[in-house]
Structure formats: C-alpha cells, structure tokens
Amino acid sequence: MNVIFTIIHIFGLVTMGFSGLMLTCLITALFAADPAVNAFLMSAPITLLAGMAMFLPTLKTPKKVSRQAGFLLVSMTWSLIPVFCTLPLLFYMPQLSFVDAYFEVVSGLTTTGATVLSGIDNLPMSINLWRHELNWIAGMGIIIFAVAILPILGIGGMQLYIAETPGSVKESDLPPRIAQTAKALWMVYAGISLVCILALKLAGMNWFDAICHAFAAMSLGGFSTHDSSVGYFNSLPIEIVLTVFQLIAAINFASHFIALRKRSFKPYIYDMEAKAFLLLVLSSCVLTASVLWRSGTYPDFLTALRHATFNLVTIATDCGFASQDFNQWPIFVPMWMLFLSCLSASSGSTGGGIRMIRTIILMKQARMELFKFIHPAAIRSLRIGDTVINHNIVTSVMGFIFLYFISIVILVFTLLFSGMDFISAFSAIISCFNNAGPGLNQVGPAGNYASLSDFQTSVCTFAMLLGRVQIFSIVILFVPEFWRK
Amino acid sequence: MNVIFTIIHIFGLVTMGFSGLMLTCLITALFAADPAVNAFLMSAPITLLAGMAMFLPTLKTPKKVSRQAGFLLVSMTWSLIPVFCTLPLLFYMPQLSFVDAYFEVVSGLTTTGATVLSGIDNLPMSINLWRHELNWIAGMGIIIFAVAILPILGIGGMQLYIAETPGSVKESDLPPRIAQTAKALWMVYAGISLVCILALKLAGMNWFDAICHAFAAMSLGGFSTHDSSVGYFNSLPIEIVLTVFQLIAAINFASHFIALRKRSFKPYIYDMEAKAFLLLVLSSCVLTASVLWRSGTYPDFLTALRHATFNLVTIATDCGFASQDFNQWPIFVPMWMLFLSCLSASSGSTGGGIRMIRTIILMKQARMELFKFIHPAAIRSLRIGDTVINHNIVTSVMGFIFLYFISIVILVFTLLFSGMDFISAFSAIISCFNNAGPGLNQVGPAGNYASLSDFQTSVCTFAMLLGRVQIFSIVILFVPEFWRK
C-alpha cells in the first residue's frame, strides 16, 4: 500500500507544479486584459488544491520508488495530469467537449502538436501561451524521461545508456545522479530556448510569437499561434531559424551539454545518432526538392528546396509545423516525410518515434545476420563505435520495434474500422504515434483533427500517449504478471 | 569453376523438364486445334535444345552442391527459367512486350497469379493450360524448397526444421532424405489435386476449368481462365469447394502426409501453425462479414458471409482468386485481407509471406520480452509445444521479419516515386511480395496489372521473386562477403 501513497505523493507534487504554470498564464491574461482571466482564475486554485490534497497527507511515505511503481507513475502522470490541464480550455470554451480538450492537452504534453482547435489566431494570448507552455514544459519532462528514467526502467534496449554508453555519451562528464543530470540538461534546454526566442525576434516575429514558436520548436511540439502555422509568416529568415533550432532539438541534449561545457564541436562528431540523423535528413531534403521540382509543384529548384527543407525537417524531427499544404504534393514526398518521422530523432532529444539509435542497432543487426548467413561458424559481435552491444539489448531493441509496429497496425485498423479512409487513418496514426502532429487528407496540414468523431479522437489521443511513453510503460500495465506481488 | 558447371548442369536439367511441360500444351493445342500450335511447336524444341546445351557438356561435373551454390541456383532458377517460359506467350502474342510476358510467367512460377493479360476467356486452351501448369509445377517446387532446401540453407530461422522440429513435423515419420521427402510430398500434392479436380467437376465446372482451377487452388497460384476469376461462375458450390482446398493448400504438406499415412486427424491437432491459421482466418471471416453486413454492402448476413469468406480466404491464403470487386468494400475489409496475406500461410505450404510459424515465434518472443521486463532476473526460454526454440533461431526469425518489412518499404517507395497512388502502390507490393495476386485501386480485382508502366511492372516482378525465395536468397547475392572465396 505504501507504494500507492508514494505515487500519489509525487503525482500531487507534479500537479502543484502545473498550477504554478497556470499562474503565469493568469498574469499574462491580466496584463493583456484578455477574456481568459476567469478561466485561469478558476483553474489555478482548483489544480493547486487538488495537488495539495494528494501531496500533504502522504508527506510521510518513503520517497523511494520501485521499478514497478516507476511504470505506474509514468503512465499516470502522462494520462492524468492532462485532466487538470484541460480546465483552462474547458472554462474558456464551454462548448468544447472533454474528449477534444483532452486531445488538445495530451497533444501539448506529448509534444505532438496536433490540434482540434480552429481560429487559433483569435484565441486570447493567455490560452495560446498555455498551449505552448505545455509543449515546452513537456519537452523538459521528455529529456529527463529519456536520459534518466528510461535507462533505469530499461525500456526497449535503452538500458544501454547505463552500463555502456556508446557514442557521445560515452566519454561524458555528465553528472551521475538524476537530480544533477536533470538540472544540467534543463539549463542547456532553457539556454538554447532563450537563444531561439531572440533569433526568431530578429527574424521578424513579435515577442509573443517568438516565445511561443521557440517553445514549440525546442520541445519539437509544433503548436503554432496561427491556423496556417509557420505558413502565416511566409518568411525565409523565420523558416531558416526554425529549421536550425528544430535540428538542434532533435539531437541528444547530452551531446549539447558536453559540447557547451567543452566549448567544442567534437562531441557531435562522436555522436553517431546525430551524424546519421543529419546525413539522412539533409540528403532527403535534396531528394524531395528534386521530386517537387521535377513534378512542377514549384517553378524553380530553389523554391522547391526551401519548401521541401522546412516541411521535411519539421515532420522528420517530429515537430510538425507546416509552411505549405504538403498534402497537395506528389504522394512520395509526404510519405517519405512520415517515414522519416518514425526513426530520425535521437534518444535524449525531445523527438519521438523509434529513435535513431535503435534504427542503427537494427540495421547493424540485419547486416550481421547476412554475414552470419554466409559464415555460419563465425562469431562476431555488434559494435557501435568501440562499444560491444550486449545481445540482450539487441533483442530488447528488436522487441521494441516489433511492439511499435504492431501498435501502429492495431491502431490503424481501429481507425479504418470506424470508417476513416486509409490515407487519413494511416497518416494520423503514424503522426500521432511519433508525436509529429499533422497527417494527410482529413488530418492534413490544411485542416486539423476537429473533423474526427469522438471515438477517432480518442484513438489518436491514445496513440500519442502510447508513443510518448515508448509503448512499454502502458502495455506493461495489461500484463497480468505485472500486478502479482 | 567446377561450381559454375554444376549449377549450369542442374539448371539445364530443369530447363529440359520445362520443355516437357510445353509438350503437354502442344498436345492439348493439337487436340483442341487451337491457334497456339505453332507457338508451342517452336518453344518446346528451343527450350529442349537450350537445356541440352547446358546439361550435356557438364555431365562429368561433381553432383554435390555447396550451400553457397545453393543460393545461386535458387535465385537463378526462379529468375531465368521464366525467360524460357515466356516463349509460348511471345510467339503466340507478338504484340506482348517482354516485360509483360516475363511478369506473367514469373507471376505463374512464384504462384502469385497476378496477370497483365485481358481477355483471358478468349485465350486458346493450350495457353491457359500453360499458365496453370506453371502455377501447379511451381507449387511442387515451393513445397520442396520449403521442406527440403530452406532448412538446409537456414533462411530466416527455418533451420529449426532440421534439428528440432516443432509441431506436426516433430513426431514425423517423414523419410529423411531429400529425394524421398520430395517424392512423398509430391504424391500427396498430386493426390489432393486430383480430388480437387473431381470436386470442382461435381460442383459444376467443365473438365478444363476444373483442371485449371484445381492447379491454381492447390498451388495457391490463383490464375483463372476468366477475366472475372471465380466471379464468372457465380456458384456457391464452386466457391465452397475452392475455399476448402485453398485452406488445405495453406497447411504444411508434411502434416497432410502424416495424416494420410496414419489415417488420422491427430497430426493436425499437433500442428500449431494449422490451428492458429484456421482460428485466425475463420474468425476473420465472421468479423469481415459483420462489417460488410453492417455497412449495407450486402442485404443480409449470409450473403455477406459467403462473399467475405471466399474473398478473404483466397487473399489470406495468398491464392488470390476473386468473386467480388472487394475494392468497393469498406476499406477495413480488403486491408484486413491484405494483412492476413502477410502472415497466414504455413511453412511447408504453397502460400507466401512471413508464414505462421514465424508469426508465432515473434508473438511469443514479444510476450517473453514483457515478462523479462517485469522479472529482469528470471530466465525463461521460448517454447513451441514441448520444444525449446534456440535463441539463434529467434534472432534469425526477427531478422527475417525486419528484412521483409524493409523490403516492402523500399519497394512501395519505389512505386510511389514512379508516380503511382498510395493505395495502389501499397497493395500491389503487399500482394506481389506475399505472392497473393490482386491488390486494390489500379491493380484491384476488377482490373489487372496491364495498366502499369514497364518500370512499375518490373518492380512488381522483382517483388514477386524476392518474396518467393524468402528475400535472403536474393539479398545475399548483393553482400560482398558472399563472393569472396
């Protein structure tokens, strides 16, 4: 029973933290004299009181959390905190259904950035800030989840980051303890976010848009303050700045930390994920630009390159802005973008999907299977850099990717069963599951998720959550053995 | 060098065999006095002479084939024998391009059954017999490939059938040597085919149609003598007979052999693949029938059940007849049918795709990963029945499935790149790769593959070959280590 009290205690603490976040929006609403003052004036105290009601009575429970409780805590936090976060939306827009509000908030907190709201341009500043704060704060949570919690829970081969840390993290001077690690990475995250805000202001945004879009870019959340997303600005400088910062955000923050501390670019050279990611994404930009140019979608190659680059990078990094209606492009291009969204982002970044490290391990394993096939007697082990990757980790990675694949198949069939067309269903699940955002057709960049039925919206919400906690943390709850003492 | 001569020798022998097959069509053409007499009159001697030119000069080479040469022989046979088999088509229809003729013949010999020919109803009997003989003879080749060659080459975990044979094959009294195994299984195959012919005749077909459709059903090839496939007959008894024999053909022929020898149903009860297959397919029939009924596609449940059952079974078993234009059905149903085509057929059957045994191993492995996750210290091994599955086999199976998946992704993107729409490209590759036959939209059951460009046709041809030799036998040829001494 102690376990449950501990979980409630920690959950209460997080809830109280979110009431603090609401306070910043309340202040914004007061300064801007916008119509959402009342919404935050009600939400903040309710959330604070609920948090205190969980936190205070459980003060005396032991603070240690078992591995099992860790899973529960992760899935609880990501699925129940959103309930409190819907409050400002529901108070401000009473006509909004809970299913839609919950989708919007989960979309923010999983940094998916898909939206069911139309007319975002006319929302009060404070409400838009709230959406973008959810993005940004979730980005922090994800970095910690990836760097500190995932390896301990040992999800999908990520225990490789504890014992034997390949690539950039290997020669790391990352502080060993979680609290210290968290603090160090948050400083990096906050610092780069600040630079991003300034760069966006210089590129021509107003301060409010700069802050919101920097939050969305660094967390790879991809919310915007405009219905037409970044297309609204129609500005090359803004697209360049956002492209650069999205690429930065999709690289392991541990690499950024080491690079900043050593004031050197070398850590990136040792970061195998970052190298593979940049190579794959940049060559894809040229490839897709050629397709757009050849097909006559844009009159000249440079225009095609501009639009291919921005929209491909934003989907591949799982950020999910849009500057053009890529649903109108030759289908090869958006499908390739969605494919990249499955595997491009680095572990320890704010992106989603399979992560580049697992892709690399899988490719190496496939290559080795072919080798073993030719020389059945030979013994060879899988290496990344100088590090030998333990066989168990390879199996875990393969297990993870299988579970990833099966989850997508089941979710797509569920949407098809509900009557959705294939391309909409397929792209919606791929995009939600990888926490990217926009899909194609019905959920394409020109539209949003508002046209979905409540059932379809719930399926997409579940996909976002499942993808964000890397499947295992939720699936594990359905395994009977989990609940046995 | 000796290796090459041995390969040429065996290949020559096979070529001579196919000239014998042409002879049966020549005789048919003479009896029917149909206009394809000349086509076979030219093809048969050319093929015979070519075969002899390879067979006779290499008579004195050693007859033993290394594992490496085995791969070469498999890919050579399945990609070069079709060149000879195109001759009757090219002689009879000079306007047919080689790309299309090669597609048609590869489709026959991989038992895919996709066609680029329209007006099949009006083709000479001998030409249709030729197409169906390709189906039927390939079925024999596939059974031997699956039961005798695959385990020795050790492709994708199928070595499990040598050392430790799970399920039905375990308590087998299968003769141990390849030649004997082959003979035994061919007897079973030919015997069941004969029964199928008689059953189809009784159900109302004429003798010629009965023979052709029995050939297509037992090989799970799926060629028909009519453009509208089995829909032409519009006969419930015919659909029932074909459904039953397709289900039989998708079960391991080793199980049939043992069941026949022991005159007992028990071997099927020990055949885990057969049980999983029947359970999955039959429950899917009910599910999809409900969807068709609910959506109003058919007025009553029984009609929906009839059409769902025939079309689902034929796609799920990778046979690929059609009795209705399932492209018009709610998209959930044909997509589910295509999904089943990826995994339903048993090893040792004439079907294609991943095979049920690998699906079972993968599911058990995923289940075990979840268990290991909860009890990291526990040691448990993967079992099928009483047999412990070696870890290497599990890795091979996972490697195979990964290669399977990656091949599909690459091939689909190649078709998208060529300008095809997504559903056509996706369904064409899934259907060709699993050797099922029809896809959706442009390549749906109401049309065929004739509308594809030469490039697209070639991609589909390659997909059929790659799927049929279980990927490895071809991919391995592109690994440099393979060619080193």
Ligand SMILES: [K+]
């Ligand atoms: K996103």
Ligand SMILES: [K+]
């Ligand atoms: K077929």
